[in-house]
Amino acid sequence: MTDMHRCRICRGVVAEFFDFGRQPISDAFLEPGQVENEFFFRLAVGVCQSCTMVQLLEEVPRDRMFHHGYPYRSSESTFMSKHFEQVARRFLETELTGDDPFVVEIGSNDGVMLRTVSEAGVRHLGVDPSSGAAGAAATAGVRVRTDFFEESSAIDIRAADGPAHLIFSANTTSHIPYIDSIFRGVDALLADDGVFVFEERYLADIIGQTAFDQIYDEHFYLFSIRSVQNMAERFGFQLVDAEHLPVHGGAVRYTIARPGRRKPTRAIDDFLAREEADGLTEPAAFERFATDVRKVRDDLMALLRKLRADGRTVVGYGATAKSATAVNYCGITEELVPFACDSTPAKQGKLMPGSHIPVRAPSAFGNPYPDYALLFAWNHAEEIMLKEREFRDSGGRWILYVPNVHVV
Ligand code: SAH
Ligand code: TYD
Ligand code: ZN
DSSP states (O other), X not given: OOOOEEOTTTOOEXXXXXXXXXXXXXXXXXXTTOOTTOOEEEEEEEEETTTOOEEESSOOOHHHHSSTTOOOOGGGOHHHHHHHXXXXXXXXXXXXXXXXXXXXXXXXXXXXXXXXXXXXXXXXEEEOSOHHHHHHHHHTTOOEEOSOOSHHHHHHHHHHHOOEEEEEEESOGGGOSOHHHHHHHHHHHEEEEEEEEEEEEBHHHHHHTTOGGXXXXXXXXXXXXXXXXXXXXXXXXXXEEEEEEOSTTSEEEEEEESTTSSOXXXXXXXXXXXXXXXXXXXXHHHHHHHHHXXXXXXXXXXXXXXXXXXXXXXXXXXXXXXHHHHHHHHTOOTTTSOOXXXXXXXXXXXXXXXXXXXXXXXXXXXXXXXXXXXXXXXXXXXXXXXXXXXXXXXXXXXXXXXXXXXXO
């Protein structure tokens, strides 16, 4: 039994349900020859016995993850670019129709969502501490503040720009252990009838698909409808809508408002009933998950070892943050997967964290094609398989490990 852990939100007792052991920072790609002093932490996940929030037990200091060299660029996926363009268009027709509306985005990255808002001439501000990504957003015409969103920066923004009618965030709220400060910031910045909308990977999809690689340093919280509802209420807000999204392997868009300002939709009750019926945060669900994760690891390693013994070549596709957990937890080495290709310039020529598997440009993929490609970016399967259809046509096979190990 390890030390008793307390919930980062409500101080309740957190019951650990999986320990991935020593893991690196998932987006900390290394320069070849600079692998000494790599940072590791214990990646373990548990569920709060009081508020049901699923969370990591150890936190990585935020400046170690989000800084000038943070390599992730949302716009590398055409599918996600289209998704966020649609998100922006919808907001322009709904929340941003008043007189001089103002929208703030937390974690605006390369401006994937706000560039559409900017083109529409609507007042906006992106907040993101990763200056490389923020610079890309500025180049795309987005107004950005290179900073962490938290209570103090939110107060500054309110003083300079006035209240925000919409505060939006995607795949960032879950990255912020100090979420109490985010809610105090939202309280300081949000107009009385404004909404705070955020999209995040959904716990039910992660557990249901054994998508264990969604658990890594940046994903500090894994949200469910129940836990987000509890969290909103704890910080003086109300969850008023929830919508399932077919992105990143299954996500939910949560809409939060000041209490009594908006009528909660039926979707919330439907989600809550489903989570209850499925026993989503019951111990049995996490025990099943743990068993399934170990089976995926064993099946994947058995397959990779057999392919190697048979003289087959395997290349990784997509040096995702997720792959850090998949690779390092399963024990995949350069011997089994000699390199991974990725379209992100800032990752190419570097080494994947922990495993030190080299990252190369996608042009290396077909030069010549390997026998098998291990799809680390499985959440972009459709987009990538379409782009790389020649690989399949010439006899290549894709290996996937979500929801189980299979070859297509
Ligand atoms: N919204 C984009 C980017 C997600 S990546 C998308 O959905 O694709 C997460 C981003 O959050 C990174 O760019 C990181 O720099 C940023 N981030 C992390 N902590 C933050 C904070 N406290 N305030 C604002 N942005 C933050
Ligand atoms: P993603 O799955 O979006 O996120 P995370 O890093 O949080 O797990 O990352 C997708 C990665 O895959 C990113 O590094 C870019 C890369 N990629 C390609 O190389 N080619 C492609 O066609 C797409 C869509 C992504
Ligand atoms: Zn709690």
